[in-house]
Amino acid sequence: MMENEIFRALADPTRRSIFEKLAAGGMNASSLRDGMEISQPAMSQHLSVLRKAGLVREERQGRFVNYEVDPDGLLLIARWLGKYRAYWPARIDALKILLKDMEP
Amino acid sequence: MMENEIFRALADPTRRSIFEKLAAGGMNASSLRDGMEISQPAMSQHLSVLRKAGLVREERQGRFVNYEVDPDGLLLIARWLGKYRAYWPARIDALKILLKDMEP
DNA sequence: GAATCACATAAGCCTATGCTTATGTATTCT
DNA sequence: AGAATACATAAGCATAGGCTTATGTGATTC
Numbered sequence: 001m002m003e004n005e006i007f008r009a010l011a012d013p014t015r016r017s018i019f020e021k022l023a024a025g026g027m028n029a030s031s032l033r034d035g036m037e038i039s040q041p042a043m044s045q046h047l048s049v050l051r052k053a054g055l056v057r058e059e060r061q062g063r064f065v066n067y068e069v070d071p072d073g074l075l076l077i078a079r080w081l082g083k084y085r086a087y088w089p090a091r092i093d094a095l096k097i098l099l100k101d102m103e104p
Numbered sequence: 105m106m107e108n109e110i111f112r113a114l115a116d117p118t119r120r121s122i123f124e125k126l127a128a129g130g131m132n133a134s135s136l137r138d139g140m141e142i143s144q145p146a147m148s149q150h151l152s153v154l155r156k157a158g159l160v161r162e163e164r165q166g167r168f169v170n171y172e173v174d175p176d177g178l179l180l181i182a183r184w185l186g187k188y189r190a191y192w193p194a195r196i197d198a199l200k201i202l203l204k205d206m207e208p
Numbered sequence: 209g210a211a212t213c214a215c216a217t218a219a220g221c222c223t224a225t226g227c228t229t230a231t232g233t234a235t236t237c238t
Numbered sequence: 239a240g241a242a243t244a245c246a247t248a249a250g251c252a253t254a255g256g257c258t259t260a261t262g263t264g265a266t267t268c
Contacts, residue, residue, distance in 0.1 A: 132214080132215090133214075133215060133216095134213095134214065134215085144214085144215070144216095145215090145216080145217080145218095147215090148214095148215060148216055148217080149216090149217090151215095151216095152216080152217095166214090167213060167214050167215080168213095168214065168215085169214075169215065169216095
């Protein structure tokens, strides 16, 4: 799981939508498609990209595969953001406090 | 400046390198190229993408153009990350405290 | 004011990427 | 066992994205 894969995964708006949907609660690939106008293979491919980036993880349940947000990916983004804390605007200045714990 | 432009800008490793270099201190486009094996037009194009994404801002100084990190872009990422605070791993749990201030 | 410098833009090429249709692979149901 | 369901993978296509070479533009220097 690399920084590069994460940002490339999030560069696609459809994938960010999928991720956002999963953040509201884990679900299987079919449920994810509901109301999304996306083909089954396209969804499968997007989930694969998200999974390889560490943003999402899967768990087989019978013939369904349940997907959920993987905190590991979010941690990497937080770390990336942390590198630039010197430039954070004042509104998130408080973040500085916790950054000590975030350093690799 | 949109969320989409930000993530797409950061999806390219060269652009993340440029951004990281700028985070160490503002400088002009030529200085940015030093030790980077990148053509002048390529650098100019990357800077344009970063600027349109709100990650970088420019200031003309004579015939040089000085670039520096734009905190606005970072704020957007922080906001995006904030949406998923429920999934942040324990190590950045402290972030929750400040999130009240980050909400739009 | 002509040459030079710093940078931006244009046009074209090549690869990456997201989609489609078709097919493969588990798992469940009858 | 056979059909159906849920999903993954393969192959092909069309567009997007990053690079290159060439040229344009604004500022400085001689």
